Amino acid sequence: MDSDMLLAVAETCPEPRRDGxxxxxxxxxxYGAVEELTRYAAAPGWTVHVPGHPVEVRRAIMGALHNGEQAYVHVSAESNADPRTARGGFEIVREGLAGVVLAVGATLDPVLRVTAGLDLAVLYASTVRPFDEIGLRTAVLAADHADVILVEPGLPGTSAREVAKTLVHVPHRLLALGGAEAWDEGGVGRAVRDFLR
Structure with missing residues (x-):
């Protein structure tokens, strides 16, 4: 378990103020409650952050407080090795033409390992609501195949509806992985390879 993620929460959340x-x-x-993440991802009006590194945890909490957001921040026991710069939109981590993988939060490092050697574009998301429709659509239209693989710490399919809405006019295939299966590198690798055949 990566206690740095929880430590980042404790260090960043402000003490309640009685004056001022x-x-x-x-x-x-x-913390780690996939059902809760799924519930807030479906709730209107909530910004949902899924940071994959302690630096991103701090950034999400401070940004939400500063911007006056009604935000849910999902922290998992896992962490990516390095923080990413994605702020609200999806970040292109690796280019590819055979399809697009959208890795959410701390699933990024495992996704990069299991897709090494595959010609897949990998996008990273630390914020899933609002959903970056432009970022996903742009990556899918740049690929040779409109195949989308969604890997997120929430229940499988948490963001599948958002993908479908984004690509409503683009014939596509979707593989949605989530929950415990998102952390099983062997299982994710097999699922991705089977999906691409």
Missing amino acids: PAAKGTVLVG
Whole structure:
């Protein structure tokens, strides 16, 4: 278990103030509760952050408070080796033409390992609501095949509806992996290779 993720939460969340103005935003933090992540991802009006590194945890909490967001921040026991720069949109981590993998939060490092050698574009998301429709659509239209692999710490298919809405006019195939299976590198690798055949 990566205690650095929880430490980042503890260091970043402000103490309640009895005097002076309160923070502008509302931030709820969930630790490892995939059902809770799935619930907030479906709730209208919530910004949902799924940081994959302690630096991203701090950035998500401070940004939500500063911007006055009603935000849910999902923290898992896992962490990517390095923080990413994605802020609200999806970050292109690796280019590829055979399809697109959208890795959410701390699933990025395992996804990069199991897709090494495959001609897949890999996108990284630390914020899943609002969903970066432009980022996903651009990556899918740049690929030779409109095959999308979604790997997220929430329940399988948590963001599948968002993918379908984004690509409503683009014939595509979707493989949605989530929950415990998102952390099983062998299983993810097999599922990706079987899906691409």
